[in-house]
Amino acid sequence: MYDVIIAGAGPVGLFLGCELALANCKVLILEKADRPGSILKKLPFGMRGLTAPSIEALNYRGLLQEMKIPLQVKNPFAGNTPIQQRPGGHFAGIQFHLNQVDTSQWKYRLPITTDFNLMSEMEELESTFTRKALSLGVTILRGTPITSFEQTTDEVIILANNETFTAKWLVGCDGSRSVVRKIGGFEFAGTEPEFTGYTVKVAFEDPSILKMGRVLTPTGMYFQHQPGYLGIQDYDGGAFHNAGTPITREHIQAVLRRISNTNVTITNVEVATTWTDRARQATQYRKGRVLLAGDAAHIHSPLGGQGLNLGLGDAMNVGWKLAATIHGTAPAGLLDTYELERHPTGQQILDWSRAQVSIMRPTAAAHALNAILRDIMNTRDGATYFAGRIWGLQTHYQLNGDHPLTGYSVPNFNFEDGTLMSAHMEAGKGILLNFAANTSLQKFAQQFEHQVKYLTIPANDQLGLHTLLIRPDGIVAFACDEMPIIEALEQATLQWFTA
């Protein structure tokens, strides 16, 4: 019997597989598709922006270093390109610029050591995760779609490709149309779409007719990132996508002519797919022995590129908690904190995408709002606010404890022995970091040594901190600027680990 069966070898299922296997769980991934890869996963369609929490997660597990990132928006505070020329990101297509961003807001960020924003390719992410998962002993069966399952008090029995598989736990990472979510009876609440989005690769009779870049028009939006490679938003209430009608050359041409207000002629369609801004979220992330993560748990428009980041965050959050539950080392209620922490994070992203959709509407009111927002984003406070949200720097969990770093990700300390904090996270254990090399803390740490590594190395910049308890997902569970009261530290530790 497997400890965990994961439905779906997309980025979230694969990354979760790595997390669980790292924590010594026996993992099987069942994937519907016969083979990985598709043109939509390759650049330019497969371009995926990674935000700070994802970059940190991949860095903690040594995965970032394995990727040959094709397009890299370097750390804004390093490198040679003049900062004025660098766009930092966008909200509803409106750019903010790096020179406007006030980084002093993020007192506990050590920007020199970790990037805030990187471009990756979906296919490369999946192949990197697959290599890692296989090296950790995960079994991946492709061409094996899950068609049904039932759970008892001790196990989940799964039917896939007419074969039966059994596991203690099932995690649905099977994307937006998740079979696990549907069969599991999870409520998927939210809002209906306002538009049909198109991703197309086409050839034009006269390529000079359409502008390059993102063009907001009185009837919608098109975005041409390379000649012939387009994203289109047609505010039809999602009707075309929902109807499931085949996407013909004539249809795309008619939509594009209307939205661009030109007589553009398409001579050939190589790739065409549709999507919407439907925004829905599972009201529960767990029912008994069945959990959801990634697009299976939440969907929204890809505007601003947050879905993958949200899913990787789910996997990073639930992996170590589920593993500790399986090994019997989890304190009571640990697994419940997955939904408590990740549901509000998902809700924020859904609202972020809804807000973008609403100010891109082809209405006079939306265009007026858009112009106001453009002005705000061109101010220091505006750019800083949007950077914080878009780069994921505001992501944090409401944990017990009054230190301002509690619930945020640990700074990537540059230790005096030449190592970085992230290198110490590769084993996927918790860390008790004590800059003062205090013997009573070392003694305290011994009770938790099977789950928590004790670290006492001075760092180049300790940010005024004395002691930190860091969860396996890199989140600071306890922080203190001076010698902590042992009882308080113990109370915090027992929330996440057992002695």
Ligand SMILES: Cc1cc2nc3c(=O)[nH]c(=O)nc-3n(C[C@H](O)[C@H](O)[C@H](O)COP(=O)(O)OP(=O)(O)OC[C@H]3O[C@@H](n4cnc5c(N)ncnc54)[C@H](O)[C@@H]3O)c2cc1C
């Ligand atoms: C045009 C576009 C641009 C985007 N840009 C960004 C971006 O820049 N940044 C970002 O963060 N996000 C972006 N996203 C969103 C991101 O791609 C998704 O959120 C992400 O792929 C979700 O990963 P996942 O593993 O949860 O699901 P998926 O990638 O959908 O993977 C699910 C897997 O489950 C498999 N499966 C399905 N049913 C079954 C079954 N019954 N049994 C077994 N396996 C099954 C599927 O074959 C698939 O391999 C974009 C999305 C689109 C459409």
